[in-house]
Amino acid sequence: MTDEATGIFIEEDFDYAHFIPNHPKCYPLHGHTAKVEIRLFGKKEAFDMILDFGELKNICKKVISNFDHKLIASKKYVKAIQNGLVEIEYSKFKLIIPLENIYILENEVTSENLSEELSKALLENLPSNVEIIEVRIYEGNRKGAFTIRRR
Numbered sequence: 476m477t478d479e480a481t482g483i484f485i486e487e488d489f490d491y492a493h494f495i496p497n498h499p500k501c502y503p504l505h506g507h508t509a510k511v512e513i514r515l516f517g518k519k520e521a522f523d524m525i526l527d528f529g530e531l532k533n534i535c536k537k538v539i540s541n542f543d544h545k546l547i548a549s550k551k552y553v554k555a556i557q558n559g560l561v562e563i564e565y566s567k568f569k570l571i572i573p574l575e576n577i578y579i580l581e582n583e584v585t586s587e588n589l590s591e592e593l594s595k596a597l598l599e600n601l602p603s604n605v606e607i608i609e610v611r612i613y614e615g616n617r618k619g620a621f622t623i624r625r626r
Contacts (some may be wrong), residue, residue: 480607482516483525487535489543493584496552496565504546504568509589509612510619511539513597515609526602538596545578546570547589553579586612588621594622 488510494503513535517525548563555562561577563570582588594610601608607626613619 480516481525482514482607483528483531484512484514485528485531485535487511487532487539491542491544491578492546493526493548494565494568495585499569502566504570507561507614509614510594511535512611512613514609514611515605516609517605520602520604525605533599534600535579538593538600541596542578542589542593545576546572547578547580547584549583550579550581559624586614586618587622590620590622594624598624598626 492506494504552565554564590610590612609623611621
């Protein structure tokens with residue numbers, strides 16, 4: 476890219492539950508409505524656009540549906556997966572969740588790690604003319620995390 480960049484953005488939201496076992500406030504299972512802002516930078520192609528907003532919206536909805544209304548949990552707390560059920564254990568909590576209602580993350584479920592995971596999944600689904608993606612996740616109002624990923 477040159478020193479000048481033109482981009483597009485879209486906003487979506489999703490609801491999820493999570494826990495961070497060793498955090499003094501976030502250890503119990505709780506939920507958030509996350510606002511997601513997705514910014515794309517790249518080369519303009521068809522119709523002199525980076526990407527048609529309708530196509531971008533469809534891609535975003537497809538990727539975000541993997542997280543929406545799910546328990547997002549770190550794989551280190553997964554004790555077993557069998558018969559379509561995931562058993563999670565941490566502290567004094569023991570949960571059994573249907574596999575279709577959980578998204579398993581490699582690391583702790585923080586805003587930073589969610590923005591990294593979401594940006595990776597989105598970039599994999601975007602056309603090759605998109606060179607940079609920035610994903611901001613707002614956990615509540617006026618706070619959150621972001622990831623900038625280059626192709």
